[in-house]
Amino acid sequence: MPWQNKRHIDDRLKDKTKLVIKVNYFTSIFSLIFFLACLFVLNITVVIPYVFLAFGVLNLINTFLFRYHKKLTLTYNIVSIMTLAGASIITLYSGGINSPFIFVLALIVVAGYVTTKSYGTIYLNLNLLIIVLIYSQSVVDFSFVSNVVPENSRNLFALLSVLFSVYLLGGVFGKNLLHAHHNLYKTKNELEEKINEKETLIKEVHHRVKNNLQTVSSLLSLQSRNIADKEVKGLLKSSQNRVISMAMVHEMLYLREDLSKIEYRSYVQELAEYLIRSIKGTSSNITLDIDIPDLKLNIDTAIPLGLLINEAVTNALKYGIVDENKGEIHIKLTKDDANEYLLHIGDNGIGFPETVNHKTSNSLGLKLINNLVRQLQGTIKRDFSKKGTHYIVKFKHIKNQVAPPMPTPSIS
Structure with missing residues (x-):
């Protein structure tokens, strides 16, 4: 039904909105924490901490603006582009193709496919291109891009990067996908129950219509017995046969699994044989x-x-x-x-x-x-x-x- 489809679309939009807002808040807060960790724990003072700071602040602004314009696609694309740019820069300045932060690029692809298939495909191709470019930079070894993470902080930086990637993938996207799967399974069961109920009701309707038509046929038959005029009696018999021909359709729909169509050859066979018996007799x-x-x-x-x-x-x-x-x-x-x-x-x-x-x-x-x-x-x-x-x-x-x-x- 149309209202059920609209409700399903609204629920799906709400789930997507919750996921995007949740991811935005989480990544913004994590970026600000990472900014502080880079300066005061990891001793990273070049490029990387300021990319985290810029992303965290801009993404919070992007999330707050959503409350006013309510355009989820705009909010999602802004955060995706910022994440793509920020993750690429941090990856380049933390070891290039060997940087543990490169896994964040994969999260953008996951987020794209969670939103829509088309966005997932776009960001998948973009990320593949960026990874190839990062690899090319590592091979050529551009002098203006170097690993700014101190040697004694690289293991801790790698740990934080991996923890961030794993938690975002499992704790945020994984939970949301599992929740969506459960909702989909629940909705599927509810729809199957409603379809079964509807089919049962339709079968009952066909059965009752068939019974009512047979009752009409019986009344016509009883009425014809009290009429001596052969012409009138023939008219009643013809009307009875017309009613029976309609009753046969409803009976076949009631007896078969497919409630929308009947196998027409068997119907015509039964109808023609009935008419022959009715008009010409059994022999x-x-x-x-x-x-x-x-x-x-x-x-x-x-x-x-x-x-x-x-x-x-x-x-x-x-x-x-x-x-x-x-x-x-x-x-x-x-x-x-x-x-x-x-x-x-x-x-x-x-x-x-x-x-x-x-x-x-x-x-x-x-x-x-x-x-x-x-x-x-x-x-x-x-x-x-x-x-x-x-x-x-x-x-x-x-x-x-x-x-x-x-x-x-x-x-x-």
């Missing part, structure tokens, strides 16, 4: 030829297409293949490269004249077929090259429940 002379690949259709496409097939097959069984005559019903559904579907449906019965269509006839079945094609945003035409009644329907996969109005297609 009919009807041959059913279904050619449908492994296609899955959503409910918005499956129901109108199922009703269309219901009408075409019903008309074929009632008016095309009369009495106890042998007959064949063909249903073929294909999908082309343009993601459009083509339905060939017909019978080898007696057919009806070319002049008869939904406009010239009072047949509810023909009008329904035409309206259902419009709902599928498709076109329909009759194939007069074959014996009987054959339709060719071209339609699209419906993505929305309410299809946009389309011009009424003609049955030619």
Whole structure:
């Protein structure tokens, strides 16, 4: 849901903000401590202590300014650039490629990837370039850059540099990443529970809709028993079959793992066999030829297409293949490269004249077929090259429940 996505983004932004501010405060305080240690403990009086002092003061100012402009990206990039410049200078003046402070450069890459993948990639490439340049300087041995750390203080300087790198990597970034991982795992479990609950509810809805439709079908069946007029009784039976065709869709969605789509071949098979039993009886002379690949259709496409097939097959069984005559019903559904579907449906019965269509006839079945094609945003035409009644329907996969109005297609 949109509000859940917004909440997730807000939480992630808060975590990033806390991490950047925490790292800024920690590195600023550590830099100021390192400044004092360089002057009064390590006896370093050239360049290095003043780089620590400048970084500590400027980064505190950078962190305080964030409270006013609230631009986390700006704050992060300023501290990253200052860290990159400061760490490079300190590395150069504390032994070059052999300086223990060079590991601080790696922390900038970690911080970049914690923020975003793109920043991580940028700072990774920058650091690789700087390390190569530092190595080149060590090889060439520029005279204006030398190790300003006194010989007797180098081990202690190395210890402090490594402790700083390890603590920042493990105590700050490590803790944050672990916390983020736990939150992500917790959110994942919560989402899985909600998805399972939603799927259970959707299944229950499909089950209840199917039961309600079957109840409607039973009521129509009971009502038809009290009617002597064969025409009215036939109308009720046709309505009952239409309700059953919709109920089958909901039943299949209820029984299958995928709640969004149904396997259409099995649906058409069950629907056609039910119609044959319902209209012709259990011992009919009807041959059913279904050619449908492994296609899955959503409910918005499956129901109108199922009703269309219901009408075409019903008309074929009632008016095309009369009495106890042998007959064949063909249903073929294909999908082309343009993601459009083509339905060939017909019978080898007696057919009806070319002049008869939904406009010239009072047949509810023909009008329904035409309206259902419009709902599928498709076109329909009759194939007069074959014996009987054959339709060719071209339609699209419906993505929305309410299809946009389309011009009424003609049955030619």
